Amino acid sequence: MPKNNFVVGLDLGTTKTCCLVGKFEDDDSGGSLQIIGMGSAPSAGLRRGVIVDSDATVDSLIRAVEEAELMAGVKVSTVYTGMAGGLVQPRISEGFGIDQGGLEVEGNLQGMVSSAETIIQCTTRAGLEVAEFCLEPIASGESVLSSQEKQVGALLVDLGGGTSDIAIFKDGVIVHAGVLPLGGHQITNDIALGLRLTQVEAERLKVRRGCALRALVKADETIEVTGVSGKGPRVLSRQVLAEMIEPRVDEIFTLIQREVIKSGFQGLLSAGVVITGGATLLEGMPELAEWVFEIPARRGFPQGVGGLRNVVNSPRYATVVGLLKYGARNSSRTRSPVRERNIYDKVRGSMRTWIKDLF
Ligand SMILES: Nc1ncnc2c1ncn2[C@@H]1O[C@H](COP(=O)(O)OP(=O)(O)OP(=O)(O)O)[C@@H](O)[C@H]1O
Numbered sequence: 585m586p587k588n589n590f591v592v593g594l595d596l597g598t599t600k601t602c603c604l605v606g607k608f609e610d611d612d613s614g615g616s617l618q619i620i621g622m623g624s625a626p627s628a629g630l631r632r633g634v635i636v637d638s639d640a641t642v643d644s645l646i647r648a649v650e651e652a653e654l655m656a657g658v659k660v661s662t663v664y665t666g667m668a669g670g671l672v673q674p675r676i677s678e679g680f681g682i683d684q685g686g687l688e689v690e691g692n693l694q695g696m697v698s699s700a701e702t703i704i705q706c707t708t709r710a711g712l713e714v715a716e717f718c719l720e721p722i723a724s725g726e727s728v729l730s731s732q733e734k735q736v737g738a739l740l741v742d743l744g745g746g747t748s749d750i751a752i753f754k755d756g757v758i759v760h761a762g763v764l765p766l767g768g769h770q771i772t773n774d775i776a777l778g779l780r781l782t783q784v785e786a787e788r789l790k791v792r793r794g795c796a797l798r799a800l801v802k803a804d805e806t807i808e809v810t811g812v813s814g815k816g817p818r819v820l821s822r823q824v825l826a827e828m829i830e831p832r833v834d835e836i837f838t839l840i841q842r843e844v845i846k847s848g849f850q851g852l853l854s855a856g857v858v859i860t861g862g863a864t865l866l867e868g869m870p871e872l873a874e875w876v877f878e879i880p881a882r883r884g885f886p887q888g889v890g891g892l893r894n895v896v897n898s899p900r901y902a903t904v905v906g907l908l909k910y911g912a913r914n915s916s917r918t919r920s921p922v923r924e925r926n927i928y929d930k931v932r933g934s935m936r937t938w939i940k941d942l943f
């Protein structure tokens with residue numbers, strides 16, 4: 585791969601591994617980023633955003649990378665990948681005294697280093713090197729928020745399969761980050777339990793007919809379900825399905841709102857809340873978010889890339905597009921990929937970059 589012309593983002597998610605190959609074209613206007621390849625494979629190796637099964641993770645990432653390579657017609661060797669937002673939470677909320685050290689910072693750094701080590705073991709087994717890590721909520725923010733929103737103050741919520749990432753941006757920088765171990769999986773689970781369905785059937789029903797706000801569903805709308813007992817299909821009101829979903833989404837947003845209040849930034853979110861991640865595709869999500877947070881809400885779609893932009897035009901791809909953009913922005917500066925022996929320094933260096941250089 586010619587150095588600096590191509591950049592690769594790799595998102596290891598709880599439900600999918602996603603790889604994007606971008607071509608960075610340096611032009612007079614400061615450069616543009618074209619997506620030339622995309623690969624996605626179901627992921628089974630993560631629980632709540634953390635790798636718990638390396639074999640399954642490696643399998644899935646090889647499949648995603650191979651698919652992206654095939655489409656792009658290039659061989660991928662180095663990737664920009666993400667790190668879960670919760671790992672830096674205390675650090676950021678204390679006001680970025682990165683150089684000051686201290687026990688809590690070191691403990692936190694340890695958590696990040698061990699997470700980085702697991703990711704590097706998996707990527708190495710797949711024949712890849714990690715160029716740099718980016719904090720996942722920073723990547724999502726990079727992809728779905730405008731610089732103006734980051735400037736005036738915005739809450740970003742990334743509702744994935746296993747986790748909900750939270751980030752607050754103000755004056756152009758990330759000022760708070762956190763993560764909840766709740767996401768789309770819990771919504772599916774509630775539907776499966778409530779309507780006595782298999783997980784597969786509950787997921788299918790959620791994606792096709794789900795709604796996060798009961799009030800948006802008309803009284804005469806119906807759904808057909810086949811229960812675990814295998815008895816013939818039952819016809820139910822779609823409002824019943826919404827009743828299984830709304831309390832969980834309400835709970836997730838309410839827990840996030842509590843964290844926002846604790847962070848002290850609640851009154852400073854003039855740009856409102858931007859919700860992204862696959863779970864926000866549910867009908868009624870922005871409406872419910874607006875109701876709970878009491879600020880304007882919108883769905884966040886990845887922005888600022890060219891080429892195959894249509895294939896990533898979904899909240900599901902917010903993080904991977906952000907990783908690609910982060911890579912394009914930093915590729916000239918990335919001197920050596922992260923290797924086993926210098927993970928500690930590299931992660932520490934990345935933390936500085938996330939907070940000081942990115943915006
Ligand atoms: N059309 C849809 N309607 C409702 N939910 C959806 C839809 N499409 C995907 N989802 C849900 O989105 C979730 C996956 O989102 P996403 O792809 O952002 O997660 P991930 O990045 O793999 O996981 P994480 O970020 O938690 O590690 C799943 O729970 C899935 O059921």
Ligand SMILES: [Mg+2]
Nearest residue numbers: 597598744903
């Ligand atoms: Mg995700």
